[in-house]
Amino acid sequence: MTETPPTLAPTTLAPTLAGLTRAFLAVGILSFGGPAAQIALMHRLAVEDRGWLDEGQFLRALNFCMLLPGPEAQQLATYIGWRLKGWRGGVIAGGLFVLPGALVMLALSVAYVLFATSPLIGGLFFGIKAAVLAIVLEALIRISRRVLKQRQAQAVAVAALLAVGLFALPFPLVVAGAALAGALLFAAAAEAPPAAARPAAAGLWPAAIAALLWLAPLGLIAATLGPGHVLFEIGAFFAKLAVVTFGGAYAILAYLAEQAVGRGWASPADMLTGLGLAETTPGPLILVTQFAGFLGAYRAPEPFAPLAAGLLGAAVTTWVTFAPSFLWIFAGAPWLETLQANRRLAAALQGITAAVVGVMAHLAAWFALHALFAAVETVRLGPVRLLVPDPASFDVRAAVLAAIAMALVFVARRGLVATVAIMAGLGVLASLI
Template sequence: MADTDIPTTPPSFADLVRASAAIGCTSFGGPAGQISLMHAEFVEKRRWIDGDAFLHALNFCHLLPGPEAQQLATYIGWRLHGVRGGLAAGGLFVLPGAIVMLALSMLYVAATGLGWFAAIFLGVKAAVLAIVSQALVRVAGRALTTDFKRGLAIVAFVALTVLRLPFPVVVIGAGAIGWIVGRSRPEWLGAHAAGNGDAGPRPRLTATLRTVAIGMALWAAPLLLVLATLGPDHLLWQAGVFFSKLAVVTFGGAYAVLAYMAQAAVSTHGWLTPEQMADGLGLAETTPGPLIMVTQFVGYLAGVDAPAPFAPMVAGTLAAALVTWVTFVPCFLWIFAFAPWIDRLRRIEALAAALAAITAAVVGVIANLALWFAIHVLFVRSVVVGPLGIEMPVWSSIDWRVAGIAIVAAVLLLVLNRSVWLVLGVSAGLGLATLVA
């Protein structure tokens, strides 16, 4: 290990809080940018954790459901200052984005119906389509390294788009296939267990179970309060249960689960329209913190739409807060419960294979999301055809304004490699220009 990789004296808790707050306020650009920012701050600049430990922690976080960048921040905080360090680092990674997202959600509802506002978000929706397409290209290039992985991605896409299988079934099925294949043909998935030598002392199982029990109680507490006071038919209970389930199956990053969340929130629950879902994703791209913060936008709009017995803004704020709680409390639970086992978990080859298979299937999931957004963003109308109920666009209903802006956004992102912020700004401006065109 190079001298520059050797950690210096561990920071004080106050130093960790200050550094984590700074990262939380500047963590734009999705997980890749956020992880790079943490590496620069914690490894290169401050040398609070060595490079190997950072990489091992990142690999461990990939095994867990939820946003890996937020969990990595939580793990580093836990490693430096135990549970309070994990709460500080992980919480401050989320809090700035949550505050901004709530304010933007309120502004969005207040300005809905204004012509200039609708024109801006016409451009934002077009940009979102290009952003999702870029995510598809990047993830596919990184994940589909073998023919077997490419086959899994195609199967996942067909399962979701044609067979209409639920997202959790696809993810769990891919993981099971990977586990089985990894035991006999790991080379098909290019998966190998990490780590050599002694894994260290075995953590106490009783301590892990105690942590899980405390985390589960905290996770469930607001849901039980809602159930006791408002009943199982209230929006807060339904949203809390749905997003709690979502927190357990969010493997593969935010884009993987967005397809499941978007289609369930729009088609199953009717909490918002496809266009609003695209607007929410656009807003989430402009805020610091994990992209999965778009769940807060969904919760706020759902609460405003079904506010009883509260005022609309109060109901929206309560729903946004509950959704954020049940989305991120599990992230802390996974880290605090399983971080002591990190070196042992990394040595399980079948587990690495299961993760590789899930990552391959995620490519098909993101392709399904891109198709879903394309149908609802580029076309005014769609129809359901065939015995399987496949949704198809009405080709004559294409919105050429959106299509043109989407092409510009795609060129900026995929060809010229411009930043998401620039693309969103240009697209919003082009949308506004359609008012005077």
């Protein structure tokens, strides 16, 4: 069965598949700095340098991707490839956006489990954890200034913070509640008349194949190892997470960290380290999920050797996390204009975005407590859950490094990569004292 790619403007010079491959391999290798930097890199490539899209097409695509669950930068890459070369272009562009960073993260995961007990390597990771606190706090302040301009948005953010932090409500439930609140509070009017939609038939069969391939590994694992095996548990958890990650990776990090710790896959220190590694490697920040999946399988490896199990855990996690992005683009991109014309849908997204700020505040508190105190106890008072640190377990070295990281970010205005590099060096120095 053949596919007709979307029609391009007459002035657009469509690349060959080989040219598209080279371009997005370069994007994947250079995609440091989080989604803002990654989107800017693709804008320069697709709009300014190559003329593949005009400004309006690029912005409409970006807005559409921000409506979807999952990493918006990867979805934007997939959309650009789809628009230029159909589903083959989408697979190439979206896949190459993720692959280099995934390979780097995999190598760092292996190094972490093999060499973290070395004083030098352990000190390096210790410094990275301190940098994470400053990075998360800076992101929280930046996003809250942009999002919480209305009292309704502030109320949604506070409600999300209480729901996650005090009542431990499941993250999917918080997302659903925030979407409903947004649709009720932020919609200025009833739904606008939908714009004319491009026929969706061209996207249905690639979307159907993407859906089958997305869940195929879970079926294979269940048939061979059983649904109780850690690889199935990892795959099922991250597949569920993939469909509720609205608002970027920071939105689900607290939920991910608590679930990974609660399931015995990782420690709080592991999750701090994983986030620091994901912040400073190319590719989406959500690659921190791969780190958690690797550790979960590595620490419960039967019937495999630990390293082999870790590699399988990383592969399953990466697949179920990123494969849905292809599904959303192939199925939804033909309806781009119609979806964006729906004001209720846009209002629901605004509610989710406000809730992300509250969830990020909980994330910052959770990471800070576990970075600065060696012992943190969960105390339950009826439906309320409190995290109570043991004052005797306060880590002075971690506090000093965190203060230095804060100064680098908020006073010296150092960039993300420079901050992590400096703190890694200071962590090594601290390990030698």
